[in-house]
Amino acid sequence: MKRSVRAVYPGSFDPITNGHIYIAERAAAIFDDMRVSILVNPNKTYTFSVEARHAMASEALSHLSNVMVDHFTGLLVDYMRQQEAQVIIRGLRAMSDFEYEFQMALMNRRLAPEIETFFIITDANYSYLSSSAIRDIFQFGGSVKDVVPHCVFRCLRERFPAHPPGGKPHE
Ligand code: PNS
8 A cells, every 4th residue: 555655844934935946846746745834933033924924835836736835833843743744855055054954854853753854955046045035135126036936026025115225116
């Protein structure tokens, strides 16, 4: 009997970028069922509310029929067990990501030895991309149109209507 494997791709997704979408697409081609799960950490301030992050991710991933967007608080491994998910997906952009990801994977394995972390390497075109860079570039008037889906561009314009300060508005 074929066993179905559920994977969770966790993150802040503040906001989701084309780099995240690339990882979700590659994971969705391998795993039967996937959750893209947005962390809500009450000790952290986000640029976008959980509702906005959820809406952007849902629209950006609507072409993937086996992907569902969800959100969680607390420990990832508790959420994984509650969702009956076996695999954590994380994207790797560069060696600089590795140390943090390695620590997190080992910590999660210590907490839940039955859960496996899978790393997917990003597309070379997205190796420099991060949500924080997108927010900064947008706020200071740079173009992010090629690296975020249209729904995120729309939300950035709504969230930062006066940016760039004194500059010409984004198209
Ligand atoms: O996109 P991010 O912000 O790098 O994602 C980090 C995330 C959400 C995967 C990580 O912070 C997480 O899993 N947080 C939940 C709390 C937890 O389980 N911490 C222990 C793992 S070391």
